[in-house]
Amino acid sequence: MRDALLNQKQHIGKVIGKQSSAEVKKNRLRVKASIDSARWLALQGVAFRGHDETPHSKNRGNFIELIEIFSSYNQEVKSTVLGNAPKNAKYTSPDIQKQILHVLAKKVRNKIFEEIGDSKFSIIVDEACDESQHEQMAIILRFVDTQGLIQERFFDVVHVRDTTSMTLHTSICLTLASHKFVIQNLRGQGYDGASNMRGEWNGLKALFLKDHPQAYYVHCMAHRLQLALVSASKDVTAVHEFFIDLAFIVNAVNASSKRHDQLEVVEASRIAQLIAGEEIATGTGANQMSTLQRAGDTRWSSHLNSISSVIRLYESSYKVLEDIKKDGYTAKNKGDARVALRKMSSFEFIFTLLLLNDIFGTTDTLCRALQHKSQDIVNAMSLVEVTKMVLKEMRDEGWDSFLAKVIKFCNDYGITIPDFSVAHFEGRPCRQVDTITNEHHYHFDIFNAAIDVQIEELRSRFEEKVVELLKLSSSLDPTNGYKAFDIDAICSLARKYYPLDFSEKEIDRLAFQLKIFHGTARTHPALENLSSVAELCHGLAESGKAKDFDLVDRLIRLVLTLPVSTASGERAFSAMKLVKTKLRNKMSDDFLADGLIIYIERDIVDTFSLDDILSDFIDLKERRVRLR
Structure with missing residues (x-):
């Protein structure tokens, strides 16, 4: 009541x-x-x-x-x-922060999974050591989306106990399987060249090819090829020693801000004298001040820039070191300057300096071209072949002209030139090396050897089978009114390299479809006047012609899945570089993978509403309560 x-x-x-x-x-x-x-x-x-x-x-x-x-x-x-x-x-609390990051990262991965769907994809993998000396592996997935656009999505950072091929293979497969990817849809592999050439990545490539023979390995153009070429060049003893000496000289000159300022003053005085004597031209952007640059292990072209800066500032750097040798504050400063001067006055140092400047200058053109966003499969192999040809011509026919350039440099700066006809000695006169002459030492042990490793490095990255694959792919090139279009080559591409994706009946139908496609594409507004295979794929999707020419569209997507077309490769490399930067800083492992995927895939994160994230967070908390 x-x-x-x-x-x-x-x-x-x-x-x-x-x-x-x-x-x-x-x-x-x-x-x-x-x-x-x-x-x-x-x-x-x-x-x-x-x-x-x-x-x-x-x-x-x-x-x-x-x-x-x-x-x-x-x-x-x-x-x-x-x-x-x-x-x-x-x-x-830190635990709540990690849970929020985990929810966001999971939503991003789910979105990437939805984007890929049943499409074929490639993996781009790199590894680095974090601050606590744990090996971490970054995984990027490359695919062509429903709009016909190449996408490269940063997917995960995975801790691995070591970098053996079996460990890496197992970790990648488990990561993909845990997110419900069909590993049989793998159609390409791209790895960091330097790691790959040491053997562990070769093993990884072989393991994937054993189970998935259509997962072709192509050197990832998103990785800086120059770094791998520099690493290969150090296999030549003289080149390895040169880089040690180069680092010492640059540090000796740039050891303090005072020395940096001193170098600028000396260089300004030298330029003023040259201008007064009308030996160099003047004008906007000319004769700008610079300093010696250090070579970095992860900075692309830094080695070439360092070498070029020493050549450009040789006289001014030498003058600064002489001043330090004479008036240095400490015995160490004077001693370092004396050693640096001795190295800079060495004929072998100058010889290697100018040689590497020519070699890296040649390969730098290739590396920069491959990073251009409009670069495509068609031109990639042509650039590689041209670079190998130029290097080979330099090796076979460039010795005399190169030696003349070295001798002129030495004469300009008063550097002693050895007698090339006498026996070569390492160090003290009693240490004669196999009675070879100086000419043989510089010509074959340094000049030929340094060029040979570059040619071999380029050759090893583009195996014969992959070269053929890419050359056949060039038959799809839409430039110049589809001038390179070759129906037989395109059918051969499908039959030989993608037998799991095309039946014999479909290949027969592909030949007829290609004839109609060729006639249509040259006059269709969305398909004519294109400059790359990537644009062709997007044009097919945008115009709706992908349905009419489904087999052609399927083949183009398979070709674009290979990590060689660089329409978005710059983004992939930027992600890898960021991963390495974060790994080498004091960053908590709990934040590493989830935080990086949110940072890199921000365009996906921006599509999530606050209420959606809150809903997923509540679901996560409820699941944890039930598990308790």
Whole structure:
């Protein structure tokens, strides 16, 4: 009776319901503030945590400070977060931050899986050691989307206990399988050249080809070929020693800001004298000041830039070192300058300096061209072949002209030129090396050997089978009114390299379809006047002609899946470079994979609404509660 007399609005059930509903609303608001903070920090690629996150700290870290900023602009948020939140429901702990990142990263991976669907794809893989000396492997997936556009999506960072081929193969397969990818759809492999040529990546390539023979390996153009070529050149003893000497000289000249300024003063004085004597021209952008550049292990073209800077600033650098040798503050400074001068005055150093400048200058043209976003399969092999041809001509016919250039440089700077007809000695005169002459040493042991390793490196990256594959693919080139179009070559491409994707009946039908396609493409507004196979694929999808020429479209997509067309390769390399940078910084393993995928695939993350992320976060929390 007494319950019936109570005001229904004050019933205990409704009161509790109201309180519960209000608390849920506050909790959701707190979580949203944390989600927005975590997403923004991840997209900017900055640290979450602070050294001191206590309430009295002047800087509580980016995550907490960002929530403070949110609360300063919204009274409703301010009344529910941080100090105004219950102790057990602040939603700002490191564990909560990791859960939010995990939800975002999982949504990105699911989106990538949806984008790929049943399409064929390639893998681009690189590995690096993190700050705690753990090996981490980055995986990028390359595919052609429904719009006919090449996509390269950063998918995961996986810890591996070592870099043996079996370990890498197992880790990649497990990662793909855990996200429900069909490994039988793998149609290409691309790896870092330097690691690949040491054997462990060769083994990985072989393991995939054994089970999936159509997963062709093509050197990934997204990786900087120049780095691998530099690494190969160091197999020549004289070149390896040269780079050690080069680093020492650059450090000796650039050891302090004072020396840097001194180099600029000396170089400015030299340029002024040349201008006064009308030995060099003047004008906008000419004769700009520069300094010696250090060669980096991960910076593309840095070795060429370092070598070129030494040649350009040779006289000024020599003068600076002479001044340090004479007036240095410490014995160490004077000693370093003396050693650097001795190295710079060595004929072998000058010989190798000019040789590598010519070699890397030649290969640099190829490397830069392969990174151009409009570059395509058609021109890639042509550029490789031309570069090998130029290097071979240099080896076979360029000795005399190169030696004349070295001798002129030495005469200009007063460097002693050895007698090429006498026996060559290593170090002391008593250490005669196999009674070879100086001419033989410089011509064959350095000149020929340094060029040979470059040619062999280029040859090993583009195996005969892959070269044929890419050459047949060039028959699909739409440039110049489909001038290279060859129906027999295209059918041979499908029959020989993609037997799992085309039956014999489909190949017969492909030949007839190609005839109709060729006639249509040359006059269709969306298919004529194209400059690459990638544009052709997009044109087919955009115009709806992909349905009419389904077999042609299928073959084009398979060709574009190979990691050689660089329409988006620059993005893949940028992702790899970022991964290595983060791995080598003090970055928590818990944030590594999820944080990187959010940062790199920001275009996908931007499509997620706050309510969608909140819903997935709540689902994650509920699953964890049930598991307990």
